[in-house]
Amino acid sequence: MSYSAAEIAKLVGGEVVGDSRAILKSFAPAERAQAGDLTFAENEDYFARAEQSAATAIIADQRFPSSKKILIRVPNARVAFAKALALFFPEQKFAAGIHPTAVVAKSAQIDPTAHVGPHCAIGERVKLGANSVLQGGNFVGDDSKLGDDVNLFPNVTIYPRTEIGKRVRIHAGTVIGSDGFGYVLDGGIHRKVPQIGNVVIADDVEIGANVTIDRGALGSTVIGKGTKIDNLVQIAHNVEIGEHCIVISQAGISGSTKLGKYVILAGQVGLAGHLKIGNQATVAAQSGVMHN
Numbered sequence: 001m002s003y004s005a006a007e008i009a010k011l012v013g014g015e016v017v018g019d020s021r022a023i024l025k026s027f028a029p030a031e032r033a034q035a036g037d038l039t040f041a042e043n044e045d046y047f048a049r050a051e052q053s054a055a056t057a058i059i060a061d062q063r064f065p066s067s068k069k070i071l072i073r074v075p076n077a078r079v080a081f082a083k084a085l086a087l088f089f090p091e092q093k094f095a096a097g098i099h100p101t102a103v104v105a106k107s108a109q110i111d112p113t114a115h116v117g118p119h120c121a122i123g124e125r126v127k128l129g130a131n132s133v134l135q136g137g138n139f140v141g142d143d144s145k146l147g148d149d150v151n152l153f154p155n156v157t158i159y160p161r162t163e164i165g166k167r168v169r170i171h172a173g174t175v176i177g178s179d180g181f182g183y184v185l186d187g188g189i190h191r192k193v194p195q196i197g198n199v200v201i202a203d204d205v206e207i208g209a210n211v212t213i214d215r216g217a218l219g220s221t222v223i224g225k226g227t228k229i230d231n232l233v234q235i236a237h238n239v240e241i242g243e244h245c246i247v248i249s250q251a252g253i254s255g256s257t258k259l260g261k262y263v264i265l266a267g268q269v270g271l272a273g274h275l276k277i278g279n280q281a282t283v284a285a286q287s288g289v290m291h292n
Contacts, residue, residue, distance in 0.1 A: 003087065005057055008038065009072045011087060012059065012080035018070035024057055027088040038084065042077040059084060094133045102134075105142075123160065141177070147203070159215060165203035171231070173210040176201070180214040180221075180237025180255060193217060195237060202226075202243070208233070217255075224261070236273070248285075 006020040025036040030046070033039045033055035040059040041047035050058045050069070057070035059080050064071065074080040094115035098104060102120040109127045110116065117136035122128070126140050129148035134140070138152045141160030149167045152158070156170045159177025170176065182193035197216025201223045207213075208231035215221055216238040223229070224243040233247050236255040241247070245263045253265075254273035263277055266285040271277070276292045283289060 001088070005070055005072060008057075008059075008084055008087070012072065012074055012083045014059070014072045014074035014080060016070065016072055017066070018057070022056055022070050027085055028055065030055060038072075038088075040077050040081040040084070042081075094135070099136075111148075117154075129166070153209075159199075161198040162215075163198065163200045165201060165205070165225070167204050168201055169206045171207060171209040171211075174207055175212050176207075177215040178212055180217050182217050182237065182255075197221065197237065199223070205229070208249070211235070214255075230267075242279070 002023050002025045005016045005022045005024060008024060009016045024038045028037040028039055030039045030049040030053040033053045035054050035056055037055045038057050039050050039053060039055040041050040042061065047060055047064050051066055057072060059072045059074060059077055061077050062073045062075065096113045096115055098116040099118045101118045102116045104110065104122045105124040107124045108122045111128055111130045113130045114128045115133045117134055119136055120134045120138045122140045123142035125143050127145045129146055129150065131148055132146055132150040134152045135154050137155045140158045143160055144158050144162045146164045147166040150164055151169045153170065153172040155172050157175045162177045177199045180195040182195055183190040184193055195215055195217050197219045199213050199215050200220045202225040204226045205223050207229045210231055211229055211233045213221060213235045214237040219238060221235065221238055222240045224241050224245065226244040227241055229247045230249040232249050234252040236253060238256045239253050240258040242259050242261040242263065244261055245259055247265045248267045250268045251265045253271045256273055257271050257275040259277045260279035262280045264282040266283060268286045269283045270288045272290045275289065
């Protein structure tokens, strides 16, 4: 689908310098751009390459002038890039309905606009909200609640009693609500402590592939609104992650640790248990945190 420079500028909150009626057919990096393409530049090096490219127009910060290209000037080129990219490459749409190979409990409540793909299993009393998608091979355990516009990629497993908010995306192979790692030494053996809590995931969370989030031993493991979790992350029982946090690949958070809002855990960070990490703290890659 094609858009005029003016239409794109309106979407991204920018202004056009040059021909606002020019038609842009796609989005491409500068080195692969063709005539009719839109590209973007967030620094001097990117902008120089974009000006030398075949692209018709450039999304750029307001400080850049050009005599060669149509500019869509914006306050923040990377934010505008994300918005424009979604315009040219929209998400896959899934038709409403339940695939004949899916197994759905009679007591489950599936919104008629939801999509349940092949080989899904949906347990008793599950609630699946409007426009939600189970792409295929998904298991959703008894008494789980999934809000509107949830997207489970293939082979995501949701254990019983999990609560998932609106617009949550969970990528392939992730397990939500598995047993917390709880044992007590009793007469020379490790006796299992029953894990009877659940997991609560707020709105607008995205969880990467092959993540494990354990349910609470008592009470809930909580993932706050807007938090983004990378691939291969381990979150233990009764952890509480605040709103809009970033947790990057191979990080591990031990049981009952609490993160504030806007916390960043870089790659391979490890947090000991029962800690408190304050708002807006950043922990650099491969760090081990043993104290509040």
